[in-house]
Amino acid sequence: MLDDALVHVENLRFDYGGKPVLQGINMRIPRGKVVAIMGGSGCGKTTLLRCIGGQLRPTGGKIVVDGQTVSTMNQSGIYAMRRRMGMLFQFGALFTDMSVFENVAFPLREHTDLPESLIRDLVLMKLQAVGLRGARDLMPNSLSGGMARRVALARAVALDPSLIMYDEPFTGLDPISLGVIGQLIRRLNDALGATSIMVTHDVQESLLIVDYIFFISEGKVVAEGTPDEIRHSSDPFVHQFVHAEADGPVPFHIKATPIMDDLFGGRHA
Amino acid sequence: MSRTTLDLWVGFFVAIGIAALLFLALKVGSFSGVQMEQTYQLQAKFDNIGGLKVKGPVKSAGVVVGRVTDIRFDPDTYEAVVVLAIDSRFTFPKDTFASIYTSGLLGDQYVGLEPGGDERKLAAGDTVFKTQSAVVLEKLVSQFLFNKAAEGQDQK
Amino acid sequence: MLNPVNLLRQLGSRMVEGIWRLGYATRFFGAVLLNSGAALRRYPLTLREIYFSGVLSLIIIMVSGLFVGLVLGLQGYEILQRYGSAEQLGTMVALSLLRELGPVVAALLFASRAGSAITAEIGLMKATEQLKAMDMMAVDPVARVVVPRFWGGVIAMPILATLFSAMGIFGGWLIGVVAIGVDDGSFWSQMQASVEFGHDVWNGLVKSFVFGAAVALIAVFEGYDSEPTAEGVSRAITRTVVTSALAILALDFVLTSFMFRGTS
Numbered sequence: 001m002l003d004d005a006l007v008h009v010e011n012l013r014f015d016y017g018g019k020p021v022l023q024g025i026n027m028r029i030p031r032g033k034v035v036a037i038m039g040g041s042g043c044g045k046t047t048l049l050r051c052i053g054g055q056l057r058p059t060g061g062k063i064v065v066d067g068q069t070v071s072t073m074n075q076s077g078i079y080a081m082r083r084r085m086g087m088l089f090q091f092g093a094l095f096t097d098m099s100v101f102e103n104v105a106f107p108l109r110e111h112t113d114l115p116e117s118l119i120r121d122l123v124l125m126k127l128q129a130v131g132l133r134g135a136r137d138l139m140p141n142s143l144s145g146g147m148a149r150r151v152a153l154a155r156a157v158a159l160d161p162s163l164i165m166y167d168e169p170f171t172g173l174d175p176i177s178l179g180v181i182g183q184l185i186r187r188l189n190d191a192l193g194a195t196s197i198m199v200t201h202d203v204q205e206s207l208l209i210v211d212y213i214f215f216i217s218e219g220k221v222v223a224e225g226t227p228d229e230i231r232h233s234s235d236p237f238v239h240q241f242v243h244a245e246a247d248g249p250v251p252f253h254i255k256a257t258p259i260m261d262d263l264f265g266g267r268h269a
Numbered sequence: 270m271s272r273t274t275l276d277l278w279v280g281f282f283v284a285i286g287i288a289a290l291l292f293l294a295l296k297v298g299s300f301s302g303v304q305m306e307q308t309y310q311l312q313a314k315f316d317n318i319g320g321l322k323v324k325g326p327v328k329s330a331g332v333v334v335g336r337v338t339d340i341r342f343d344p345d346t347y348e349a350v351v352v353l354a355i356d357s358r359f360t361f362p363k364d365t366f367a368s369i370y371t372s373g374l375l376g377d378q379y380v381g382l383e384p385g386g387d388e389r390k391l392a393a394g395d396t397v398f399k400t401q402s403a404v405v406l407e408k409l410v411s412q413f414l415f416n417k418a419a420e421g422q423d424q425k
Numbered sequence: 426m427l428n429p430v431n432l433l434r435q436l437g438s439r440m441v442e443g444i445w446r447l448g449y450a451t452r453f454f455g456a457v458l459l460n461s462g463a464a465l466r467r468y469p470l471t472l473r474e475i476y477f478s479g480v481l482s483l484i485i486i487m488v489s490g491l492f493v494g495l496v497l498g499l500q501g502y503e504i505l506q507r508y509g510s511a512e513q514l515g516t517m518v519a520l521s522l523l524r525e526l527g528p529v530v531a532a533l534l535f536a537s538r539a540g541s542a543i544t545a546e547i548g549l550m551k552a553t554e555q556l557k558a559m560d561m562m563a564v565d566p567v568a569r570v571v572v573p574r575f576w577g578g579v580i581a582m583p584i585l586a587t588l589f590s591a592m593g594i595f596g597g598w599l600i601g602v603v604a605i606g607v608d609d610g611s612f613w614s615q616m617q618a619s620v621e622f623g624h625d626v627w628n629g630l631v632k633s634f635v636f637g638a639a640v641a642l643i644a645v646f647e648g649y650d651s652e653p654t655a656e657g658v659s660r661a662i663t664r665t666v667v668t669s670a671l672a673i674l675a676l677d678f679v680l681t682s683f684m685f686r687g688t689s
Contacts, residue, residue: 275473279475279480286583286588293591296617297523298621298622298625
């Protein structure tokens with residue numbers, strides 16, 4: 001079934017400086033769903049997102065978004081595709097020299113010739129959706145982390161994208177802001193009829209809002225399933241991750257010689 | 270910052286820039302090089318040009334009327350051939366006298382033109398025949414000393 | 426540590442690294458020029474950068490110009506009066522400023538005032554992923570962020586250098602004529618007699634244009650190429666100021682030898 005999935009990733013490989021980061025990723029992301037990609041830090045999940053957005057060119061394999069192959073597109077093709085994508089960066093990446101209003105208006109001004117009055121209405125609607133219409137005249141440096149992320153979310157959906165990507169949307173937020181962002185991700189996805197991909201390592205929040213989860217470790221998909229399946233998974237890696245256990249398939253200790261050798265090795269000699 | 274205030278500042282910036290340039294153009298510099306777009310060429314041969322240089326001024330009655338555009342050595346006559354570009358607004362008689370002078374005691378050297386009384390005028394490409402070479406200071410000094418010495422001998 | 430093989434190897438890798446950066450900078454310059462047409466059509470962006478690098482540098486440029494002129498007036502008078510040619514003071518002040526000090530000192534000030542600000546701004550935008558975000562919104566950061574800053578600098582620099590020279594001549598006049606008492610008429614007339622617009626003023630303008638392009642290019646490149654960390658940005662700012670200063674002085678030598686060789 002090709003037509004019900006918006007994004008296909010087939011046998012994706014990516015090397016960084018000769019070191020393999022992604023080694024054969026396969027996934028289908030169905031239309032209209034919110035999908036989480038999880039894994040420990042440095043497992044290559046952000047790299048995967050960058051490849052889907054066309055910011056990194058994969059070493060091998062294929063990525064198809066909405067019937068078009070991203071991995072072979074030229075720059076103008078990628079730019080045409082990105083107009084239908086929105087992306088939320090880890091810390092929002094708001095333009096610090098523009099007000100909240102101008103930040104949200106930026107994609108509209110760049111890509112449309114809409115009259116100023118219409119741009120104003122659209123921006124205010126987007127800001128209303130994230131609850132920050134009253135903050136339109138503030139500058140980004142006077143916003144809290146959670147507010148900045150909400151403004152960035154409004155900016156990401158300004159052009160009503162069909163695919164929204166989130167790079168670590170929960171990092172560094174207090175529990176209330178975290179819940180707010182989680183709910184917004186779900187609500188905006190359903191209201192816009194979009195598809196969302198979320199890269200995160202926040203298991204508990206993600207299990208509440210997503211439809212499907214992929215676990216990545218060492219550049220490969222090691223487990224996948226709906227939140228219910230994941231919660232009851234007997235897979236030791238998933239179990240360790242979901243229950244935040246210190247030791248398990250992901251070892252606590254980095255590979256080393258036995259500690260006795262290290263401590264007393266010198267005296268034996 | 271709204272765009273109108275910004276425009277005002279940039280406008281102010283460009284305006285004082287232009288004002289400064291006008292100041293440099295009108296008060297500080299002169300346009301002598303720019304005015305002479307229409308010129309014609311004359312040649313003059315000198316025994317010795319002293320320190321005359323290309324781009325040096327050509328003056329008549331103290332007014333700049335042209336520039337030196339080329340200096341060559343004539344291997345047949347052992348003379349210096351100086352090419353002068355003269356502003357085409359001015360014409361000079363055939364018997365004009367060309368001399369090399371020094372502005373001030375140690376200043377730059379220039380070509381001075383002293384018009385004669387001939388009815389016929391110099392045309393482009395003509396050669397000025399009546400010339401006087403540069404005064405070389407060393408020659409002058411040695412001549413002066415020689416004369417003094419000669420005077421001293423006469424008085425004896 | 427002082428192993429000669431190692432030393433040689435380090436030297437080699439430094440050189441390869443340098444040539445690598447030079448090539449990248451050249452390609453970057455090409456991209457800036459290629460994107461200039463589209464970006465200049467959106468002139469309000471460039472206008473904004475003229476404001477930031479030009480208008481905001483006005484005070485420092487004009488005050489420095491005035492002081493340099495005052496110093497030139499004092500020193501020039503001191504030297505010229507030994508030869509009894511104090512009335513040439515105007516000529517000396519004007520020629521030194523128009524040919525050398527105006528373009529060079531204004532460009533050095535411009536590099537440390539506006540160039541470092543441009544590098545800091547672009548470097549911080551890179552460090553906070555703003556450039557990547559822009560790229561993901563299908564807006565080319567080179568066209569949107571880099572090109573307006575480059576042309577803003579290129580346009581502002583000759584204006585600033587002109588103002589610097591004008592202020593300097595004014596300063597020389599203040600010291601020479603008002604304070605010391607050189608004759609006002611001969612101050613200006615001697616100046617006019619030996620300063621030629623097409624030669625001296627124009628060549629000074631050409632110089633400042635070249636310096637402006639060099640500083641602006643170095644500033645945007647260092648910002649764009651900076652490591653996306655606080656440390657990386659501060660290193661990039663230092664590099665902008667140092668590289669700009671070297672580039673200005675080296676270019677000045679090259680330009681001077683072309684412009685003023687063998688003629689008075």
